[in-house]
Amino acid sequence: MKDDTVILAGVRNVETKPSEPFNRPVLEFLDQLSCEIRRERKQYEQLAAFGFWCRRSHLEEFKKRYLDGRPRLGRGIIFHIPASNVPVLFGYSLVMGLLAGNSCSVRISSKSQEQDKILCHILERLLKRPEYRGMRRRICVFSSQRESLTVREMLSGCAGCVVWGSDLTIAKIRSVPIRADAVQLNFPERYSICILNPVRIGSMTEDELKNLAHRFYNDTYLLDQNACSSPRFIIWDQAQESEETEKTRVRWWNAVAEEALSYDLTAHKAMVKYELLCRYAMTLEGEIGIRRYKNCLYTIRLPDISSGLDKLSGLFGMFFEYQGEWRKAVGKLVSSRLQTITYHGIEEQDLVDFVIKNHLLGVYRIVPVGRAADMDPIWDGQDFIAVLSRQIGREV
């Protein structure tokens, strides 16, 4: 096996000893990282968002959640295998591992995105400073072939691993032996939906509508509508169709299409999207309603919700929509793969209650429109900090 490992930031052999979650050196280092990114890299959307996300005050908020007087310590070395086609995802994964009190090794693709490379560069520059000598021993970001010796070694030696990717990727990683006591956090394929209340949207001013459409754009187009958290399905919460609600829908999609003008729609994306649209038009059952807003936005209205709809997938700005009472719709749509529900004009508590009372298999996150991609220590129903640290039990 050829070893083509390239260390992009930090050191190859990281410190094996754990430390306390949210310890000061980590918070100070991440705060400095946040400042550096925000100072110089405003033009890269995802990188800038990551920089803003790991600011001190935000991480301190996370910290508060774990101030319950229970003693915690990290686990040692956490190995991360993030998805290569979500820009700077590795950064979020790394931060979660560090916050939980661990050293982190991260494998990124050698064909990684520009923003990933820039983040590595900034990380490495900071880690070379004398004041971060301690942090340097806790971080290793490297690129290598997927089946490299380094990846195998890291997997077999780590105290835990975090894997983001397709079901196939996760199955492959799972087949590699890891330590008996190692923990594993997997983030497999998911899909997401959005519930909109037409009455509330109908009463919005132009500015409010534009603002909401922009947030919806960020949830979807920014990641080519291909992230697990990007809604592909829109439920219009209305018992009955009326002229008014039809008008609201058109107004909403026009506002989204307007936002989508800034999307980088290449010829390739336009072709793939048109082909997908035609394929659905030719194969879906029942009377579907297609609307095209140039090639920026396609919508497919389904007359009914039947099983198997979790297989439908939009891409590059193509949405399925359905009108009906949201409880009925979610009940029919849900599967264990349903990740995020974004909403507008619905009470969050009602959604939570519905999921709990009906013992639904899916639904891991319920957030307002615009927050679909916001990373939180609770992700996909799992608690990064709790899993990647150990709690020392004692008699109370």
Add this chain to the structure above:
Amino acid sequence: MSRTGGVFHETGKIDMNYEMILAGKPYSLGRVEKRELFSQWLTELTEYHRQHCLPYEKLLKALKVPSGKNMEEEEIPMLPIGLFKNMELMSVPPTDVFKTMTSSGTTGQEVSKIFLDTDTAGYQQHALASIGADFFGEERLPFLVIDSPDVLKSRELFSARGAGILGFSIFSSRICYALTSDMELDMEAVEAFLKRYKDKKILVFGFTYIIWKYFYKALAIQGKKLELKNGILIHGGGWKKLISQSVSQEEFKMRICSVTGISHIHNYYGMAEQTGCIYMECPCGNLHASVYSDIITRRTVDFTPCEFGEKGIIQVLSPLPRSYPGHSILTEDEGIIIGEDDCLCGRLGKYFKVTGRIKQAQVRGCSDTYEG
């Protein structure tokens, strides 16, 4: 009456006059006349496929394409070429399918499946014959195929490579295959053939990449030069593989000439999804649409037609496909229409250049993570 998808349809309503479509000279229609005829033919054909191909009918309904409206050429709905890859689209009962054509996809790729009945296959062959005749005359010629005879072995399911050979063989008086079944250059057979037809005009045909890899390179390595001064080389099948080896059209022509002496070299643009009505390269270096087909280039943002000189996604239209709904196809190629009716070679119709395949970009998202 014919039966499709469990529904009986009247077929008598549409009677496109294929004799009329096929009767004309291939480069004889001027802009105004062609537009009018194509609008009429393609509108009729859209209606025909709507009635005979159920998935196509569903598509038109979903896209709200009205029935019974006279459409301009630009308004004819486009079928993305990728749909032929895993959908079986036909407008005749399966029992009428006499040939299933497959595209020459590279190994591992899915291939298109095109269903031909005898009529459609006949129209397409006729179109090819008359386009060919315009370039190298009506007379039958000795035909040197730069491929292996094995390509033609399966008659039921044959590839675009086989179709090309069979199609062009209608111009042949005698055929010689230059490659063995192992894709080795059969020097003995080729030299004997060339000796026999010394000083005669010879038609040489093959797929661009195969000519390059198995013919040119074999000759170059052996340091041999063939006596083919009177040859006319027709080649097609895309430049993708050659571009990856940094071989330009000019270099291709020069190198071929250096080992064969052939100076008449015509590239053509065509696809399995619309065989027959190929776009031949004229001596001015432009690809030409014949009366059997037309080309429109479209903008990414909204698929509106491009101006001449503006690069866009290529759409091909042809009244010939009747057994399958392939009369208006959005390809995955990009090109530039240079003009219409005024190429210096004198041929009427649009002329253009193909700039290549649409470039694929990395797609963001979490589905595929582990590559590279």
